[in-house]
Amino acid sequence: MDQKKISWKMLAFMAFSTVWGFGNVTNGFVWFNGIQVIFSWVFMFALYFVPYALMVGELGSAFKHAGGGVSSWIRETLGTKLAYYAGWTYWACHITYIASKPSGGLKALSWVIFRSAELYDKLPTLMIQLITFALLIIFCYVASKGLNPLKKMATLAGSSMFIMSLLYIVMMFAAPAINPKGDYVSLDFSLKNLIPNFRLEYFTSLSILVFAVGGCEKISPYVNKVENPSKGFPKGMIALAIMVVVCAMLGTIAMGMMFDPALINESKEAFDSYAANGSYWAFQKLGQYYHVGDTLLVIYALCNVIGQFAVLIISIDAPLRMLLDNEETRPFFPKKLLKQNKEGSYVNGIVMVAVLSGSIILAQSFVPGAAAVLKQLTKLNSVCMPLRYLWVFVAYIALRKAGDKFPREYYFVKNNAVALGFGVWCFVLTAVCCLMGMHSDDPFTMALNIITPVVLSVLGIIMPILAKNEKA
Template sequence: MENSKKIVWYNLAFMAFSTVWGFGNVLNGFVYFNGIQVIFSWILMFALYFVPYALMVGELGSAFKDSGGGVSSWINETMGPKIAYYAGWTYWACHVTYIASKGSGGLKALSWAIFRNAETYDTLPTLYVQLATLAVFLFFCWVASRGLNPLKKLTTLAGSSMFVMSILYIVMMFAAPIINPNGGYLTPDFSWDNIIPQFNVQYFTSLSILVFAVGGCEKISPYVNKVENPSKGFPKGMIALAVMVVVCAILGTIAMGMMFDPTVINGSTESFNSYVSNGSYWAFQKLGEYYHVGDLLLIIYALCNMIGQFSTLVLSIDAPLRMLLDNEQAREFIPTKLLKQNKYGAYINGIWMVIILSGSIILIQTFVPNAAAVLAQLNKLNSVTMPMRYLWVFAAYIALRKGIEKFNPEYRFAKSQGVAYFFGFWCFIVTAACCILGMYVPGDIGSTLLNVITPIVLTLLGIILPIIKKYEK
């Protein structure tokens, strides 16, 4: 009876797949890595980073099955409450930049759903676009402050529909030449010279995009001990996940190679930015043309994306803040004023802190040349800041292996301590290097400064708060 409630390894793989993967990952890889050349980088990233990362998460989840499964709880168990506060702070701070991008992304999706073109949104003055983004952001901050989260249920629905649209795109694109042979498809060049990328500055400063794409599998850690035969079932599930993701990444990239010419994408900075912000919509618009259904697929995708962006916005204002401020260990390092709750139970001063920090990023971007450049800049900023939270996963894993006899997890990624330490440090160094290298944007001083200054400001703020709390005591 007990065994019937256990999760089979392939069910775990599908659960993780829908959590980790999305259509935007395929687009970003294709645009930033010169079309089908990204296939080489995807394979390396999955083999040398994603698989060990997922298996380490499994061991952490197994060791701390009663600790809620969060990174902060792992750090608290292995390194103590003060370090756990910094881990919780990092997780929250990463969402500051993420929040700033969701309003812009939602408005872009709404524009595509209504006007069905890129020009309407992209040609609007940046000042007007950013003021509209600020207005949307402030509205959802107000929603969060009232304890109202009407879009929570829509988040799961939107996430599921976007996942379905990603798979649908690949299937329909490969079937299109058979159904409509005269669609005007491109033929990707799979010659050796075209598949192997050029390992230049552009390549290494873009790797954070791939790290950002494959991260986040720690969300499934609570399910480790619910898997049938965890020591064998979990690694099988994670390897199946990696195979599914790499197959989707490769097939999705080939499908895009049949649509878009990388030389056009990289023709100019304006063209590149336009593809970063509009490429996914153009993909579904072209797909609709191939199947003679007009803009139907585009509108469905744009509406799904709009709901997803706005629902993620309200959740990102509320959920990470609660995870930080509800944590008993973290509260002893946070000034009392930030812990103030209004009559609706919302951390009102915490929301004000979000307004100041995310609002500042939104207003800074009024100086960016156009709306497409804003989305491209935010995409790169997120790829630099969001993976910083993964550093704590690897730090927790190294600390776990240091005290392996004490914690004794049911499932172990590697029996050898040397192998375990190697992969723990390897993934930590790769993540840190990609984040640091990703800060540099060739030919764009403004974006580079934003990528450098934002993490520094957020880190300093995280250091200052415990000092204020200490004086308060």
């Protein structure tokens, strides 16, 4: 039996590759004025990420036999109707994520072909968005035909991106020794340069960091597969937090050696361009330091192309199956939505995904410039995706209020009042960051950030009403 148990070190690595990616380093650096983001990362890890990960551990331990993740936790603690809403939120958050994947894949492909940002960024937005929409329709069709080989491709692309992220840090720190004449930026670690400017823009961007560190509830099924869960799981989560902190810090310093934040913030166009292309420029510069041309850039961009498109197809199909396969929440959906083809795909559900994600893509046809589209999608995802984390904290608060009704091997903290305090704190911080993240100086971006979650929430309320009327 012990042979099947995984060590806390293995758990930490599994969680790390799930939670962290190079895009998080780039987004933090660009949106938070270079190395000033270090202060914000420390705050986010200490007061949000660590308690969040340890709460997930306790929930996973309490509901070790519940396979549905957050929806199962809500069903066990608060009933089936709220479990439906939790499942709907988890699925609805993927709509903005799906809308961003064809754009991200096209951007990566343009770097593979052109090795530069300029040509793609200067193409008419309407043309790019129509191509993006066509890609979404093609991938929706592919997703409806079953996709087992793609899961392996997505895993492979995810692993390679993870390796590239670590490789970037190691190679960048070694670069000055190997190529002393490289064009490096001198870093100023004085306190005034590390403390952020707490303006409105700072607070409205915090949702990007919340989005970056979320998602560790995906590893909750492994809680009871860890050796000695009550000690092993928290060890694994603390190791995960340390690894993420170290990668965020070292990745930020490595980027600080390459890019001057003054150039990023020079103009709106410069900012948009860095937000869309920063990670590609990082690997392009790294290749120049090592005299290997664009080799590292092309490898990174190819990994990104495969990853973006494979994850797109999986995101169309997998969350939909999770939502509609659940026997206890199926009664909340109209029968038309539950129609399956011979591959077991929910065809009308996939049509709904195409309509909703396609609407976001087509609405962005009027945004000036392809780089601005990607920046807008990053912000939209940072507003919508963390909404699913709210249900993790709702489930945790409900679990602690239930006392010893649900036995578990592992407790985040023994004191119930302290545990509830952490649950409420994380819920409020997530909600406030999402709400503040909606703000933008651009009226269209702000409208998109507000309308999208509202429309998706209203749809979730309408579904049970349609199902009820159908039965009547």
